[in-house]
Amino acid sequence: MERLSTYLLPTEREAPADAEALSHQLMVRAGLIRQLGAGFWSWMPAGWRVHQRITGIIRNEMEAIGAQEMLMPVLMPSEPWHRTGRIGIQELFKLNDRKGTELVLAMTHEEAVTTHVAQVVRSYRDLPLILWHLQTKERDEPRPRAGVLRTREFIMKDAYSFDRDEAGLEESYQKNIIAYDRIFDRCGIEWYRVESDVGMMGGSGAHEYMAPCAAGENEVALAPGYAANVEVASAEAQHVDLPSGSAAHTEVATPGLTTIEEVAASLELPQAALLKAWPAMVDEQLHLVLVRGDHRVNEIKLANALGGVVRQAHAEEFETIIGPAGFLGPVGATVPIVLDQTIATDRDYVVGGNRPDLHLRDVNPARDFKFKVADVRSVEAGDLVNGVPITIEPAIEVGNIFKLGTRYSEALGATFLDETGKQQPIIMGSYGIGPARIAAAAVEQRADENGINWPSAIAPWDVQIVSIGKSGSEELAKAEEIGAALDADGLAVLLDDRDASPGEKFADADLLGVPVRLTVGRKGLERGVVELKTRDGESVDVALEDVASSVADIRGEQL
RNA sequence: CGGGGUGUGGCGCAGCUUGGUAGCGCGCCUGCUUUGGGAGCAGGAGGUCCCGGGUUCGAAUCCCGGCGCCCCGACCA
Known part of the structure; x- marks a missing residue:
């Protein structure tokens, strides 16, 4: 039993003036956390009790799936980071010891754990393995924010699975799903498991665990039986009636009208009757991406669809090749064109004319230019999944699970001998949880005007x-x-x-x-x-x- | 990395325009009274006014430079 007369619980009547997020305000006011600098937070005694209860639940459920707890250092040699290529990551803290040797502060522990596994695992008989630890992570975040929601140092539970083949990875992945579902249920927060981007890691699948709340940095598209990060979400667009059957496209003067809004208003058409042309560099190759006028290009989906590194092209990169910014269009463009799958190829649209102050109307994709179709737009609230409109909610990412494949095992030489004596790369998965974010999500989701309302299992x-x-x-x-x-x-x-x-x-x-x-x-x-x-x-x-x-x-x- | 804001006792803020030696509420300490929804009275402690330089007889206040912190966006392996 603790007695408040002798316990350090520094509560405040007023929140710090610069605290915006509810969890940030309440966790400080309740005496749970205190700030040491931008993105650096201490857990006061009562706050640490919450953290400890969360990690206790995590430990319990990880043990239940046979995962083995260990501990790896935060400060480590940079050599394996060079081997995996992650030494170039901006967020990675690097430093030198007194001899001048380059060291890094680990931001996750794939390099460390894979180095060990490469040393000690020799045979298929040593697999499968799930190793995990609770350890501090260091990340030079460009913008820490909202109390403990995004910090430069934080404790993460990170687990790594090692399997001999894809079927084994699938099994390990399912085990972690079971553990994660139970962990978030037991912590008493509302959560969704959503499809997420595999991104540059190139793995074969990934999910994120999202806790919906106002302070969330991510957006989740939701419909009954469907949940996905908007970064990768796919849905049927809301229908619009569009004309068809024109004989040929015609020019229309649009002096000074460089935006979809202005052109649509001027021609008295819905924005969906226009095509938005987005100049993209895909692996440094100029492309023109077309989405409906009322839609937005999703760079992550575009990168996934085209299999390259995507960025928006600068004006000087496209103006002499395609046309002036604000009047870009597909007709006559000599670069590869990507057409979003929402666009009806047999309908007539208004597009940029590739000359100043000029648009074209009655442009019919199938008739007027060549293209490749792909799903490259961001979904909007009200789009349909299985005939039901989706909603889009902000959410905190409290965990993620990832089928890594062989990226790290190949770079670090983590191999095993199979029954035939043949050397094979180990198939890996990685699985993370942020205990601090679980605490913040619980505060965000359940607080009222008087303060925090902890779920029983994680209350201090x-x-x-x-x-x-x-x-x-x-x-x-x-x-x-x-x-x-x-x-x-x-x-x-x-x-x-x-x-x-x-x-x-x-x-x-x-x-x-x-x-x-x-x-x-x-x-x-x-x-x-x-x-x-x-x-x-x-x-x-x-x-x-x-x-x-x-x-x-x-x-x-x-x- | 772009944009905006801010820095004055532990917390929240005023003072800055128009330079004159720092103030308010809460909190804290002591005493007395008080005890079912942030008590009352009395007394008291606590501040390099973010840092450095400049202007001036004199700078929290004006000028120059730096740093910290917050928010929006970009980014977020």
Whole structure:
């Protein structure tokens, strides 16, 4: 049992003026975290209790799937990072020791764990393996933000699977899905497992675990039975009626009209009747990407569709080859054209004329230019999946799982001998969870105007006892007695034994968000009762002899 | 990396325009009173006004340079 009179819980009435996100404000106000610099946060004693409970759940579930916990250093030689090519990552902290040897601060531990596996795994008999640890990660983030949501140093649970073939990887992947689903359920947050981008890692599949909330940095497209990061989401576009059957396209003067909005307004057409031309460099090769006027190009989907590195082309790279910015179009363009699959190739559209102040109307893709079709647009709220409109919500990424393949094992020589004596690269997967983000997500999702409302499993304490009465009073003695009894029952108990006013104690209790509150005061004791209140419910009087069983009942409902 | 903002006791802020030796609320300490939703009275402690340079008799305030922090966007293996 902890006593607030001697516990370091620095609560504040007002949030730091520059704190924007709700979780940032409340976690600071409740005395859980304190800032040391941009992206550097300390966990105060009560906050660390939350973190510890989250990592306890993680450990429990990782053990349940047979994963083996270990510990690898943060500071490590740079050599394996050169071998995997990740030494060039901007976010990687690099430094030199006194001899001038280059070292790095690990941002994840693929290089470290794969180096070990390369040394000690020789045979197919040594596989499969799932290794994991809880360790600090260092990342030179360009913009840390929102308290512990995006920091330059944080603790991550990272696991790595090692298998002999794709079927083994699939099995390891499924095991981790089982563990992850249970971890996020037990932590009491709302979450989705969504399809995500495999990106430059080139793996064969990836999912992210997303906790929806206002402070989220990611966007998730949702429909019944469907959840995907908007980076990769695919959906049926909202229908628009478009003309067809023109004999040929015609020129239309559009002086000074360089945006879709301006051209559509001027011609009194919906934006969807225009084609937006987006000049792209794909592996430094100029392309022209066309999406419907009311849509946006999705660079990640474009890169995935074309299999190259994508960036928007600069004006000087396309102006002499295609036409002036604001009037780009496909007709007469001599570069490869990518047509978003939403565009009806047999309909007539308005496009840029590739000359200043000129657009073309009644342009029919099938008739007027050559193209390749691909799904390269970002989905919009209201698009359809299985006939149902999608919504798009902000969310925090609290975990990710990734089929890595052989990228690291090949670079670092992690191989095994199969039954025929043939050397094969190990097939890897990686699996991450940010405990701090789980805590922040729980705050974001469940807080009310009075403060935090922790899910039972990750609350800093199970029960907070508020004693109305100063030191030496009968009320405090009784509160101590009740606290000791609950403590003996295995509950984590916080006793507010401070010589403060009742109002202040209640306000601090609401702010801290412990799920069950017991109030021990003279009024109640005269009737032989204490008040039991859940953080988000009404209070009830409980006879002194029934306190333990009542608390147990409520915790049974909460868990 | 672009854009915007901000830096004054622990927290929130005023003072800066028009230079004159720093103030308010909360918190903190002591005493007395008070105890079921952020108590009252009295007394008190605590500030290199982010840093460096300049102007001036005199700088929190004006000028120059730097740094920190926050927000939006880009980025986020």
